[in-house]
Amino acid sequence: MPWEINPMNSAWLLITTLAIAVTRLPADDRESRFESTIRPLLAKHCIGCHGPDKQKVGLRLDDKAGWAKGGDSGPAILPGKPAESLLVKAVRREASVSAMPPNRSLSPAEVRDLEAWVAAGAFDPREGSERLGGMSLGEAKSWWAFQPLAKSSPPGPGHPIDAFLQTRLAKAGMAYQKPAAKQDILRRLSYDLTGLPPTPPEMDSFLSDDSPQGYEKVVDRLLSTPAYGERWGRHWLDLARYADTAGENSDFPISNAWRYRNWVIDAFNRDMPYDKFIRAQIAGDLLAPNAADIERDGLVVATGFLAVARRFGHNIASDMHLTREDVIDTVGRTFLGLSLGCARCHDHKYDPITTRDYYALYGIFESTRFPFPGCEANRQPRDMVPLPGDPARVAETLKADARIAAIESEKAKIQAGLPRLDFSGARPVASGSIKDGGSARLDVPSPVRMVKGDMLLLAISPLANQGADFTRVELKLSDSAHASKAWDLRTEAIDSLAKGNPVASSHGGAWHFLDLQKQPRLLNSRTDGAYGNENLMAWRSEGETPAAMVNTSPDPVQVFAKLPGRSFFAHPGASWPVGIGFLCPADGNFTIDGSLVDAHPGGPDGVGFNLSVVPAGFSAALARHVEAASTLSKLESEKSGLLSRKRPSEFAYAVAELKPVDAAVQVRGEPEKKGPIVPRGMPALLGGTTVSATNASGRLELANWLASASNPLAARVIANRIWLHHFGSGIVATPSDFGSRGLKPTHPELLDWLARDFVENGCKIKRLHKLIVTSKAYRQSAGPPDDRDPDNQLVSRFARRRLSAEEIRDSLLVAAGKLDSDPGASHPFPPEDSWRFTQHNPFAAEYDTNKRAIYQMTTRNRRHPFFALFDGADPNATTPVRQATTVPTQALYFMNDPLVHDAAMALASRVEAEPTTGAQLSLLFRIALQRPPTDPELAAIRLLVPSASARLDTRSLASAARVVLSGNSFLTVD
Structure with a gap:
């Protein structure tokens, strides 16, 4: 062919x-x-x-x-x-x-x-040239941040920090500002080290001490107070993206997150060496078995740094890769000052981090068990880590666990033996629905015939797929033939609900509150003080809903919404009705009147309702349920008590080891697209090696690598962070980016000297504080900007700053004399077995406290409005620097918020007893601003609150206090 x-x-x-x-x-x-x-x-x-x-x-x-x-x-x-x-x-x-x-x-x-x-x-x-991520090998080896710490000496006599800074200033033809006034320097020092203002006696003592050691004595005193750990622990929690909720769609609360918060505070107060501080947070659980008894619990709790990573999605178990990515990125930025997360999809574009480096770390955390906080698809928290504790406490925990298991078994046995409540054959009477903010009347135009044993049943259901919320219910009956016989759900439930379910009526009959699932049953779990309010009392099923609840107070109460006084409320289950049943005591014709009102407007939720008469015939079965209700309620109360005592006090939200695995590269960062397997290990840029242990995750080796004295990044990064929080800007102005996209140090020799001195002296942070605050640079005044140093990169003046959100709140409470200085602990979350949060009804609460702001609950998805307004840290991501904004709503806050008004009134009460107006205002200024008023300030106050008497009354003093507490002198540190 x-x-x-x-x-x-x-x-x-x-x-x-x-x-x-x-x-x-x-x-x-x-x-x-x-x-x-x-x-x-x-x-x-x-x-x-x-x-x-x-x-x-x-x-x-x-x-x-x-x-x-x-x-x-x-x-x-x-x-x-x-x-x-x-x-x-x-x-x-x-x-x-x-x-x-x-x-x-x-x-x-x-x-x-x-x-x-x-x-x-x-x-x-x-x-x-050979490349390592986004740099050539030569560039990576020569990049300033990856070099060993230089061995340098200060370029002159005197304080070493001043020697470095003044040398640069002299080359620019500049010098420090004059020293700050003593009252300014004490206020600055007190806020910087403790986050609180000095008291009038502390200020008087400092001003009267002219000894050469007076300033250092104050520094040592402030560093030794518990308030120091609360102030500097907050800086660390910003980096650790700490929160008391998980962050997934339903934002489930985390009962034991507070333990990590308190451990951080305690670590700063104890001046834990920074290398040990790193190791504890990465691998404390692995260090605990060989530690002293007193340290074991803390080492387990410390791994909360990893555990508090944000959870994602609707079913967080399927999105754990996102949580591991959050952990890797946070570890890199916090300890190394590098954005490791940029290598998830490809080699880092700018820094010497490869995709293999990233997945070498990923394998370490894929071999780590993270606690499960619960989510909409799987509500029960699990995998909390038992604290090692003492043997007696461990035995007590095991005993509680055994009793809880026995309670569950008893409940299941009782419920399995109950007859079915057959509500079939019901005769419709009325129906309808209400949507957001709406209301409806029960339209029953003529009397309804019922015989003894019938049940008038009002079933309230979620409306389609819109969810549901609490509904205020009114329901009244009267016998047409005997006008004196009348029944009122609201009044009878309020007066008798605490006695049990059902509620007996004085005219015979009884109100029953029902969980109308496929197998109907009585609501059997009693909650006194529902939603943290002593006036709210509820009966529930196994979880938060369905529920019947009353406000026993004659006044409205504010919880998730304003609930009217002496009212009855019902809430359906997630996808099934709640029932309000009235068991008819005698034959008759009954006039029925009622209404339903949305008790929590502001969303797309709503309910449908059906009123019907269920014919008698289930009485014997119902009697069995009533008989069992008391026993089930007691068992549920006992279980709730055991859980509330057990979990917050004996478990940590911490990590643990899993079976080790090496991770596959996720092509383009997509978990379902698997690439080659990468051995677990550390990034290559600083001589990172693969994990040697085949039976461990590698976290301990990672912790040792991060904390090693041969790792120059860790020491540079923390020294720069401490500097930043004293001077307002770091020597490296991008404190979590020491890579090629970050800014280079303004004083590289000083940074290396500080880092080396820090390592050589035991990695003690308090020593570094003292070194910084005793310099002339720190004690200079906050003068005006100089054109030769407009951004203060040469530290030619002290940088004036606004108080942080926490400092503002705490200072208002200090001025009011109301700050509770005791440490905080757990939050009053509802019992875990009642959690029914969803993406449409996520967890949301604010637990007010007069303790320091660091102890307030922090939620991820609904940030506290005060901390959001005044630039508090976003707990969804590591926050190395807070940006101070100036917006009109901040001024409006000081004009209108009850916290400011209450603080002003309390401050007025504190100074009212002084003998003269001048003495009153002098003490008011000394408490609020730590200094006496100036003559122009006194004149302005007198114009604001003129008075013919020798002393100002409380109302006038409160007006003056509001002006002082809203001014720049209160809100800024010079």
């Missing part, structure tokens, strides 16, 4: 011929051909998306190493094999690959040139 000429065969014949010819060219000619043909082609069509700035699908074509390594699909070029090379297939727009360039085709001549080049061996002189 004669061979037919095929155009494609001809093309390949031509390319092969050209390739042989090119291959035989001298090296100089091959380079010339590459420079004249291939380099321009790649630059024109490819480098924009696959070069140093962008690496789509992980592919670089700007050097030979890039195309040899390839992207997500493997090497882009196989030298000598154009038909198998992905790049050639892409430019030929073959169906098996994505066409490239995507929006235009290469010319036929360009395609032939590329094919011939590949067929000839793909000679590429662009060898480039």
Whole structure:
């Protein structure tokens, strides 16, 4: 058969011929051909998306190493094999690959040139240097942050910090500002170290002490107070993205997160060496078995740094990869000052972190068990870590667990033996629905005939898929033949609900509150003080809903909404009704009146309702349920008591070991697209090694690597953070980015000297504080900006700052004399077995306290409005620096918020007894501003609150206090 000429065969014949010819060219000619043909082609069509700035699908074509390594699909070029090379297939727009360039085709001549080049061996002189992530190996080795700490000496006598700073200032022809006034420096020092203002006696003592040691004595006193740990612990919790809720769609509360918060505070107060502080938070549970008894609980709790990572989605078990990613990013930014998370999808574009480095760390945390806080799809928290504790406490915990299991068994046995409540054959009476903020009357125009034993049943159900909320219910009955016989759900339930379910009526009959699932039953779990309010009393089923609840107070109460006084409320279950049943005591015709009102407007929720008469015949079964209700209620109360005592006090929200696994690379960061397996280990940039233990996660090795004295990043980063919180800006102005996208240090020699001194003196943070605050730089005044140093990079003045959100709140309570200085503990969350939070009805609460702000509950999805307004940390991400904003709503807050008004009134009461107006105002200023008033301030106050008497009354003093507490002198530190 004669061979037919095929155009494609001809093309390949031509390319092969050209390739042989090119291959035989001298090296100089091959380079010339590459420079004249291939380099321009790649630059024109490819480098924009696959070069140093962008690496789509992980592919670089700007050097030979890039195309040899390839992207997500493997090497882009196989030298000598154009038909198998992905790049050639892409430019030929073959169906098996994505066409490239995507929006235009290469010319036929360009395609032939590329094919011939590949067929000839793909000679590429662009060898480039070996790369590590986004840097060449040479760049990575020479980058300032990765160098060993320099051994340098201060460039002059005196305080070492001043020697470094004044040398730079002198070169710029500048000098420090004059020293700050003593009252300013004490106020500055007290806020910086404790977050609280000095008291009038503390100020008087400091001003009267002219000894050379007076200032250092104050520094030592402030560093030794519990308030120091509360202030500096808050800085750390910003980095740790601490919160008391999980952050997934329903934002489930975390009962034991507070333990980590308190451990951080205690660690700062004990001046725990920073290297131990790091190790404890990464691998404390692994250090605990060999630690002293007194340290074991704390070491387990310390791993809360990892455990408090945000959870994601609706069913967080399926989104744990996002939580591990959060952990890796937080560890990198917090301890190393590097954005490791940028290597999740591809090698880091700017820093020497590769995708293999990232998944080497990912394997460590995939081999770590994280606690499960609960979520909408699986409500029961689990995998909390028992505290090692003492043997007696462990035995007590085991005893409580055994009793809880026995209670559950008893309840199940009782409920299994109860007869079914058959409500079939019900006769409809009225029906309807209400939506957000709406109301409806029960339209029953004529009396309803019932016989003894019938039940009038009002079933309240969730409305379609809109969810449901509490509904205020009114329901009245009267016997048409005996007007004196009347029944009122609201009044009878309020007066008798605490006695049990059902509620007996004085006229006979009884009100029953029912869980109308497929197997109806009485609500059997009693809750006194529902939603944290002593006036609310509820009966519930196994969880939060369904529920029947009353407000026993004659006044409205504010919880999730304002609930009217002496009212009855019902809440359906998640997808089934709650029932209010009246058991008829005698035959008769009954007039029925009632209404339903949405008790929690402001959302898309609503309820449907059906009123019916259930014929007698279930009386014997109902009697059995009533008989069992008391026993079930007692068992449920006992269980709730055991849980409330057990879990908050004996478990930690901490991590533990899992069976070790090495992680697969997730191609483009997508968990379902698996790439090669990467051994667990540390990033290569600082000599990171793979995990040696095959039976451990690698967290202990990671902790030791991070905390090692040979790791220059850890010491530089923490020294810079301490500096930042004293001077308002770090020596490195990007405190969590020491990579190539961050700013370089303004005083690199000083930073290295501080870091080395810190390591050589035991990594003691309190010592570093004292070194900084005893410098002349720290004690200079806050003068005006100088054009030669407009951003204060040379530290030519002290940087005036606004108080943080926590300092503002705590200072208002101090001024009012109401700050509770005792440590905080757990929050009054509802019992865990009652949690029924959903994405439509997430957990949300505010538990007011007069303790320091650090002890207030922090929620992720609904931030406290005060802390959001005054730039508190966002608990959804690590926060190295808070941005201080100035917005009109902040001024409105001071004009209108009850906290400010209450503080002003309380402050007025504290000074009212002084003998004269001058004495009253002097004490008011000294309490609020830690200084006496100036003459212009006194004159302005007298104009504001003129008085003919020798002393101002409480109301006038409160007006003056509001002005003082709203002014810049209160809100700023000089």
